[in-house]
Amino acid sequence: MTLRRGLVVPAVAVVLAVAALVVWTMTGGEEFWPRWVWFGLGAALIALALAGRIRRTPAGRRRWLVADGALLVFLSPVEITVWLLSGQGFFWPVYSLVTMSVVFGAHVWFVARRPDPRERELSARVDTLTRTRRGAVDSQAAELRRIERDLHDGAQARMVSTALNIGIAQSLLRTDPAQASRILDDARTAATGALQDLRGVMQGIYPSVLSDRGLGGAVRALVYDLVIPVRVDGDPPGNLPAAAQAAMYFAVSECLANAVKHGQAERGWVEFRTARGRLVAVVGDDGVGGASTAGGTGLLGITERLAAFDGTLDVHSPAGGPTVVTLTVPLEDQPA
Amino acid sequence: MRVIIAEDLALLREGIVRLLSAHGFEVVAALEDGAQLADKLVELRPDVAVVDVRLPPTFTDEGLQAAIAARRRVPGLPILILSQYVEQIYARELVADGTGGVGYLLKDRVSDVDAFVEAVRRVAGGGTALDPTVISKLLHAKQRVLPLDRLSPREREVLAHMAQGRSNAAIGAALVITEKAVGKHTASIFTKLDLPVSEDDNRRVLAVLAYLNGAT
Numbered sequence: 001m002t003l004r005r006g007l008v009v010p011a012v013a014v015v016l017a018v019a020a021l022v023v024w025t026m027t028g029g030e031e032f033w034p035r036w037v038w039f040g041l042g043a044a045l046i047a048l049a050l051a052g053r054i055r056r057t058p059a060g061r062r063r064w065l066v067a068d069g070a071l072l073v074f075l076s077p078v079e080i081t082v083w084l085l086s087g088q089g090f091f092w093p094v095y096s097l098v099t100m101s102v103v104f105g106a107h108v109w110f111v112a113r114r115p116d117p118r119e120r121e122l123s124a125r126v127d128t129l130t131r132t133r134r135g136a137v138d139s140q141a142a143e144l145r146r147i148e149r150d151l152h153d154g155a156q157a158r159m160v161s162t163a164l165n166i167g168i169a170q171s172l173l174r175t176d177p178a179q180a181s182r183i184l185d186d187a188r189t190a191a192t193g194a195l196q197d198l199r200g201v202m203q204g205i206y207p208s209v210l211s212d213r214g215l216g217g218a219v220r221a222l223v224y225d226l227v228i229p230v231r232v233d234g235d236p237p238g239n240l241p242a243a244a245q246a247a248m249y250f251a252v253s254e255c256l257a258n259a260v261k262h263g264q265a266e267r268g269w270v271e272f273r274t275a276r277g278r279l280v281a282v283v284g285d286d287g288v289g290g291a292s293t294a295g296g297t298g299l300l301g302i303t304e305r306l307a308a309f310d311g312t313l314d315v316h317s318p319a320g321g322p323t324v325v326t327l328t329v330p331l332e333d334q335p336a
Numbered sequence: 337m338r339v340i341i342a343e344d345l346a347l348l349r350e351g352i353v354r355l356l357s358a359h360g361f362e363v364v365a366a367l368e369d370g371a372q373l374a375d376k377l378v379e380l381r382p383d384v385a386v387v388d389v390r391l392p393p394t395f396t397d398e399g400l401q402a403a404i405a406a407r408r409r410v411p412g413l414p415i416l417i418l419s420q421y422v423e424q425i426y427a428r429e430l431v432a433d434g435t436g437g438v439g440y441l442l443k444d445r446v447s448d449v450d451a452f453v454e455a456v457r458r459v460a461g462g463g464t465a466l467d468p469t470v471i472s473k474l475l476h477a478k479q480r481v482l483p484l485d486r487l488s489p490r491e492r493e494v495l496a497h498m499a500q501g502r503s504n505a506a507i508g509a510a511l512v513i514t515e516k517a518v519g520k521h522t523a524s525i526f527t528k529l530d531l532p533v534s535e536d537d538n539r540r541v542l543a544v545l546a547y548l549n550g551a552t
Contacts, residue, residue: 221424224423226477
């Protein structure tokens with residue numbers, strides 16, 4: 001027969017309690033002394049159980065509270081039992097019991113009281129940061145993989161072909177100059193193609209026009225390339241961090257691309273303004289509407305990218321249009 | 337022909353100097369930053385300048401700004417801008433004064449030596465040389481606003497080449513048709529788009545660009 005580990009100690013205690021009773025019966029004693037043995041064993045069992053409970057509570061403020069409560073739970077019956085067994089009389093445990101109850105009550109109040117607003121704000125902020133940091137790291141990793149793949153399949157492959165063709169042309173230079181010249185033509189075409197690929201990759205990372213002209217200028221340059229007329233109003237202020245500026249640029253660009261691709265819009269508009277320390281960009285179009293972050297039109301991606309800069313995206317796009325996407329990012333604090 | 341070159345990458349700068357020298361140009365200055373560029377352009381009055389858009393010290397569109405500033409002081413000063421990428425908005429800013437003598441090409445085009453030298457000469461002669469990428473972006477973006485669908489596919493091809501700044505002869509060579517056929521197409525384009533007809537190649541190109549830029 002195997003006893004569960006947790007039952008060994010109580011079993012031993014029961015055996016000892018019974019043994020004490022047997023010894024008392026056999027010795028035919030006058031005073032019923034086994035009650036003190038039982039009292040000792042009972043107290044030890046309660047102490048063990050409480051110690052286990054404390055150990056199982058996660059470290060921190062709650063464990064101290066549990067320990068405090070355990071002390072109260074342990075000492076109250078012990079003192080009352082001692083008072084009972086020692087012939088009662090004046091109820092002396094009252095002093096320590098009241099003191100301990102007051103201390104425990106204060107402890108409970110302190111632990112359970114509502115966290116102050118600042119604390120709640122900070123804890124919400126930590127939650128947001130944890131979530132958005134994971135999103136930012138994930139999307140950055142995906143972005144790097146995409147860049148790697150683009151470079152590998154595009155520019156790198158073309159440079160290999162360029163080098164190969166130059167090598168072949170070199171070996172043919174004396175024996176067949178005409179053929180060498182044709183192969184050099186191919187090499188030049190491949191090199192130009194590689195440049196084109198690199199340009200595409202670089203524009204996807206940080207468009208040059210954004211560093212040249214800032215967000216407002218870059219968006220104005222962007223709308224020239226669109227097939228629908230887009231009106232741009234307002235100008236974003238300069239105190240926007242470069243990375244947030246890029247995120248905002250790609251967000252606006254994606255919204256306008258959606259307007260053309262999915263919204264079948266005839267015209268669009270972009271408006272920049274600032275409100276309560278944030279840059280607000282409103283991108284609208286007169287298309288068919290029905291856009292949402294759930295629609296898989298890239299709006300979710302934009303939301304995640306903006307969230308890394310504490311930016312927000314809000315879509316209002318009833319069926320039948322118009323679609324209005326409101327993007328915001330916080331501005332840097334103005335130097336005093 | 338006297339030429340000023342402004343390019344910060346030493347390899348490319350030397351390459352362009354060598355290339356243009358070999359084709360009979362006299363390089364009067366080869367600058368590596370944009371600080372003195374506008375002043376030099378006005379002071380030395382080259383027959384043509386080849387300028388990189390992005391130059392030190394700011395590494396933004398310094399070259400373009402210097403070119404526009406210099407052309408404000410000397411209208412029509414021929415400048416060919418080279419860039420790693422092309423933006424319609426920059427092309428518009430360059431041709432906005434309507435005086436011609438401007439070029440805006442991707443750096444890649446340097447590799448086609450003959451076409452590049454031809455473009456430099458064309459700009460020096462008061463013509464324009466706009467990158468095919470800019471023109472195709474321009475035509476693509478305008479297809480919904482301009483009545484370009486009045487043109488036949490062939491006429492649209494001719495329009496694209498013309499907007500780049502090419503002469504009838506060059507367009508004919510590129511499309512493998514006779515110069516006379518190109519002339520017929522251009523006349524038809526001008527009629528269909530209600531553009532003023534001009535015998536002068538450069539004026540004709542500027543009219544087309546103004547037309548394409550005009551409707552936003």
